[in-house]
Amino acid sequence: MRVVLAEDLFLLRDGLVRLLTAHDFEIAAAVEDAPALLQAMLEHRPDAAIVDVRLPPTFTDDGLRAALEARRQVPGLPVLVLSQYVEQLYARELLADQAGGVGYLLKDRVFNDDQFVDAIRAVAGGGTVMDPEVVAKLLGRRSRDEPITRLTAREREVLELMAEGRSNSAIAQRLFITEKAVGKHSTSIFAKLDLVPSTDDNRRVLAVLAFLNS
Amino acid sequence: MAKWTVLIAAYTAGCIWLSMRRMEASGTGPKTPRGRLREMGWGLALLGLTISLFGLNGVNHWPTLIAMLIAGLVLVFLPRQAAWMVAVMLTVLGLYGFLLVRAYQRGYNVQTLYGLVLAGAGSYRTEFLLPQVYVFLVLGLWLLWRTVGRRSRLARQVLERKPPWRLLLLPVAVIAIELAGPTFGFSRGVWLILANLALLAAVLLIIWRFPAGAADLATAGLIALGLYGVALAFFWPSAPFITYDASLRFGAVLVGSTTWAALAGLEGGLMLAAGLWLLPRTVIPHARVLLRPEPDADLADRVEQLTQTRADAVDSAAAELRRVERDLHDGAQARLVALGMNLRAAEHLIPTSPQAAIALVAEAREASSKALTELRNLIRGIYPPVLADRGLADAVRALALDTPLRTETDIDLPGRLDAPVESACYFAIAEALTNAVKHSGARQAQVRIQHARGMLRAEVTDDGCGGADPARGSGLAGIERRLGTFDGIMAVSSPPGGPTMIVMEVPCALSSPRTSSS
Numbered sequence: 001m002r003v004v005l006a007e008d009l010f011l012l013r014d015g016l017v018r019l020l021t022a023h024d025f026e027i028a029a030a031v032e033d034a035p036a037l038l039q040a041m042l043e044h045r046p047d048a049a050i051v052d053v054r055l056p057p058t059f060t061d062d063g064l065r066a067a068l069e070a071r072r073q074v075p076g077l078p079v080l081v082l083s084q085y086v087e088q089l090y091a092r093e094l095l096a097d098q099a100g101g102v103g104y105l106l107k108d109r110v111f112n113d114d115q116f117v118d119a120i121r122a123v124a125g126g127g128t129v130m131d132p133e134v135v136a137k138l139l140g141r142r143s144r145d146e147p148i149t150r151l152t153a154r155e156r157e158v159l160e161l162m163a164e165g166r167s168n169s170a171i172a173q174r175l176f177i178t179e180k181a182v183g184k185h186s187t188s189i190f191a192k193l194d195l196v197p198s199t200d201d202n203r204r205v206l207a208v209l210a211f212l213n214s
Numbered sequence: 215m216a217k218w219t220v221l222i223a224a225y226t227a228g229c230i231w232l233s234m235r236r237m238e239a240s241g242t243g244p245k246t247p248r249g250r251l252r253e254m255g256w257g258l259a260l261l262g263l264t265i266s267l268f269g270l271n272g273v274n275h276w277p278t279l280i281a282m283l284i285a286g287l288v289l290v291f292l293p294r295q296a297a298w299m300v301a302v303m304l305t306v307l308g309l310y311g312f313l314l315v316r317a318y319q320r321g322y323n324v325q326t327l328y329g330l331v332l333a334g335a336g337s338y339r340t341e342f343l344l345p346q347v348y349v350f351l352v353l354g355l356w357l358l359w360r361t362v363g364r365r366s367r368l369a370r371q372v373l374e375r376k377p378p379w380r381l382l383l384l385p386v387a388v389i390a391i392e393l394a395g396p397t398f399g400f401s402r403g404v405w406l407i408l409a410n411l412a413l414l415a416a417v418l419l420i421i422w423r424f425p426a427g428a429a430d431l432a433t434a435g436l437i438a439l440g441l442y443g444v445a446l447a448f449f450w451p452s453a454p455f456i457t458y459d460a461s462l463r464f465g466a467v468l469v470g471s472t473t474w475a476a477l478a479g480l481e482g483g484l485m486l487a488a489g490l491w492l493l494p495r496t497v498i499p500h501a502r503v504l505l506r507p508e509p510d511a512d513l514a515d516r517v518e519q520l521t522q523t524r525a526d527a528v529d530s531a532a533a534e535l536r537r538v539e540r541d542l543h544d545g546a547q548a549r550l551v552a553l554g555m556n557l558r559a560a561e562h563l564i565p566t567s568p569q570a571a572i573a574l575v576a577e578a579r580e581a582s583s584k585a586l587t588e589l590r591n592l593i594r595g596i597y598p599p600v601l602a603d604r605g606l607a608d609a610v611r612a613l614a615l616d617t618p619l620r621t622e623t624d625i626d627l628p629g630r631l632d633a634p635v636e637s638a639c640y641f642a643i644a645e646a647l648t649n650a651v652k653h654s655g656a657r658q659a660q661v662r663i664q665h666a667r668g669m670l671r672a673e674v675t676d677d678g679c680g681g682a683d684p685a686r687g688s689g690l691a692g693i694e695r696r697l698g699t700f701d702g703i704m705a706v707s708s709p710p711g712g713p714t715m716i717v718m719e720v721p722c723a724l725s726s727p728r729t730s731s732s
Binding site: 053054060061084085087088089090092106107108111137 | 579582583586587590593594599600602603604608611612615616
């Protein structure tokens with residue numbers, strides 16, 4: 001699997017390169033600023049781009065903007081955005097094109113390399129991976145008159161894990177239920193959120209979006 | 215005449231002899247006759263002056279005789295008091311001289327011995343009267359000053375007040391009155407004298423009540439008189455303002471010919487010089503003070519307000535730094551110490567019990583994760599990253615998303631604000647929203663932000679129970695202080711039962727919009 005990596009701090013970039021190489025990823029390019037990132041993404045068309053939000057030249061959200069620009073030019077180009085902090089606002093911007101293949105994680109998640117690698121693979125496969133912290137913030141809201149409130153407690157749990165980018169089998173394992181039960185819950189969630197039948201992946205993305213927009 | 219001379223000489227000798235005897239009897243004072251005579255100096259001068267009064271009044275000698283008697287008594291019994299009496303005598307003589315001069319101007323036709331001059335109607339010697347008058351006045355006043363004036367309380371009150379130049383107004387006024395006197399609209403005599411006295415009284419009042427103004431007037435008067443005097447020298451006899459007998463009195467000079475006009479010009483030049491010398495010491499600084507813009511009450515209020523808000527800003531900045539220090543110390547720093555200890559322990563355990571070591575390393579990883587979380591929260595409290603990245607509009611949108619309350623945003627902000635204003639507004643809005651979440655029991659909130667005519671206006675509304683009071687809640691007072699640093703204001707409308715509306719206004723400029731991804 002070929003990846004493009006954008007991180008301005010040398011130590012982190014070096015660490016990520018080693019981590020990814022150890023997990024059999026091919027590093028197509030490892031860049032340190034936003035313009036180079038955009039160029040690398042368009043040139044290499046990687047299976048996934050791993051992008052730090054804050055990059056030179058302005059050290060604000062240049063990385064995020066470069067990633068969004070690349071996805072505008074190449075819809076669905078998989079991007080996993082890493083950041084020292086997560087904002088729902090940025091999550092929404094990433095999800096707005098509804099094309100899937102996006103991830104948004106805290107840099108801390110790199111500590112757990114297995115989960116991190118799973119997340120990259122999920123994003124590369126067109127899935128959506130949101131940091132548990134984003135999900136947790138959503139749960140902190142007391143919205144009452146949303147479609148989301150129609151979900152049962154168990155359905156909400158399934159949706160949360162879905163938002164974190166987990167597969168049906170991973171969700172089943174986590175909640176100690178069968179994969180079939182997870183499938184049933186998902187169908188119910190899609191129905192309650194008025195998501196018309198399409199490919200399962202796309203509906204998962206839309207469900208997460210609905211969740212985020214609640 | 216000889217009879218009087220003998221009498222006066224005998225009287226004088228008798229007084230001197232008596233005085234000598236008294237000094238001998240008392241046993242004090244100088245022992246030699248010469249020293250004693252010197253001791254009597256002022257007394258003799260007084261006697262001499264009274265004798266000179268004979269010349270002034272050739273008809274009735276009684277006043278002069280009484281004055282002589284008194285002078286003799288003073289010489290004998292109160293020799294130390296003679297000096298100031300001489301001063302008073304000289305001054306009175308000088309003032310009387312003025313009257314005499316005026317009398318001759320009006321055709322008084324009796325010959326008078328005034329000082330050294332035998333004056334008479336039409337005599338050229340009459341022109342020497344006035345210089346003598348000034349000599350007497352100056353001598354008398356100087357003596358008065360030396361004898362009693364300098365030490366008296368009156369002197370301290372009147373003479374030592376600043377500026378000293380104000381006293382010049384008196385001679386200036388006298389000279390001006392002399393100059394204009396004959397043309398006064400009064401019918402001569404008593405009325406003219408009364409009018410002059412009233413004018414002098416007014417002058418004294420000005421000197422007393424408005425010393426600075428008196429000094430200015432004196433300066434202006436000196437310059438005007440000086441110019442007039444110089445003009446006299448050049449244009450005589452067709453000088454301006456000559457209305458009386460083709461002659462006029464200018465200071466010490468009675469101008470009646472080209473020679474006297476030249477003298478008047480000299481006098482005028484001196485006056486002019488004095489006036490010009492005084493100009494930068496009196497009129498100019500006073501004019502500068504008068505023309506200076508009046509101290510602005512608004513400005514004073516502003517200074518007070520700035521002092522207050524600056525103190526608030528410094529206080530809150532210091533408190534903020536203390537909080538950051540405490541959080542770092544108790545949080546991330548402590549966790550990093552524990553992390554290091556765990557890793558060191560794991561290092562020891564690796565050879566002997568790898569399982570325990572793995573558990574410790576996992577714990578260390580957990581600790582680093584927590585340290586990061588704490589640092590993240592701390593940074594968010596200091597300066598939210600979205601604010602740095604995107605500015606106020608997106609930061610408030612992100613805030614609305616994170617608020618556990620349905621919060622709508624309506625933001626029209628086509629550019630960025632200065633970072634400090636941005637930060638202050640952000641935290642003010644965050645505080646308002648936090649209040650809404652914590653206290654109001656609201657179901658939803660709304661944030662509206664717009665910028666118009668150099669003023670940022672932010673409204674935070676919630677549909678909660680109301681009753682918010684800036685006087686009680688430290689949160690709202692904090693907002694007010696925070697905004698106050700930028701001359702911002704806050705208004706709270708929160709009737710019991712709600713809704714609550716908090717409006718903030720901060721004057722600030724909007725920089726050109728930056729390229730944004732969204």
